[in-house]
Amino acid sequence: MFVYPNERIALFIDGANLYATSKSLGFDIDYKRLLEHFRKKGQLVRALYYTALAEDQEYSSIRPLIDWLDYNGYSMVTKPTKEFTDSAGRRKVKGNMDIELTVDAMRLADSLDHIILFSGDGDFRSLVAALQEKGRRVSVVSTLQTQPPMVADELRRQADQFVDLADLEAQIAREGGRPAPQRERFSRGSSGGQRPIAEPVPFDNADEFEGEDEL
Template sequence: MNQSQRTAALFIDGDSLHLTARALRFDVDYRKLLGEFRGRANVLRAFYYTAIVDNQDYSGVRPLLDWLDYNGFTVVSKPVKEFSDERGRRKFKGSMGIDLAVGVMQLLEQLDEIFLFSGDGGFSSLVRAVQRRGVRVTVVSSCSTQPTVIADELRRQADDFIDLAQLQSRIERNSGRMGEHM
């Protein structure tokens, strides 16, 4: 089966992708990103996972999520939990790891490959489980940053690794109006 015949899905850890692109000093054009991966496989779905702060309805992330939602991405979000630590300091918690893993497992039967946009070593066990089901896993992150943003165990476990720095020229957002390509 050639690459374009493989059925794939993108699973984007939004915070991880944002931090990685920022460390590489560029903004992602999500239309270009989707086009890049549609050229590599038959992309069934593209998921974008992020936690959001409830009182940030008009924050910078809201326009991005709306744009993604209208332009071929399935946005999965949940509110960040606020709590106080033992010293009374306000802390925030908002991991989407479990949500992303459940999303992968729910769609797995329909896929030949997943593209996981994250450097979080916690996804290594998910990658192993996906591979045991016969599905290829390509991790997209970076080892070109200092320090690297990809956990070594995740990179080793993946079937393939794409350094975001190598994609930069093809997925970088041109400076201009923000709403054009987010």
């Protein structure tokens, strides 16, 4: 990834999307290493992590990570998941953070030179275009090395720079070996890209789940 040394940069991390992408590539993210990597690249202004949480659960597997990130240089943006019943009578839980990420990116754009977006969600293409109209560079981090690719083609093409997460593994992967690749189920968003909807993403870290067995 090319970053000018004097650039003011910010990381916008779609937590569920990054989790699914790294798992599909067979490694876990070391968020301390990730932060240190980008601090060396330029003038890191903010690192924001977005995820939805199920507040009614006594214990959530994502909460230890959320607490650690909150005390170690990341700005956490969370909201409760919403439960509803679809037309087929199936219970679903939804926790999409796209609006929150978009609002923050536009709000902070004037104090930044380079936005680095960790997501493959095609719904962010319009955000990238709007940031570019404001004269900001935008890099997208996702992967083409899965089948189907985790990044939506329109998002990848809109970005000033696309970085495959696999190429960052040596710099940001958690040390101690690669976990076995896990099979996941995805749904395609309205603008392409892959959204994790079930295993092995924790209940509170995915955009949407179906069925009582997954609740």
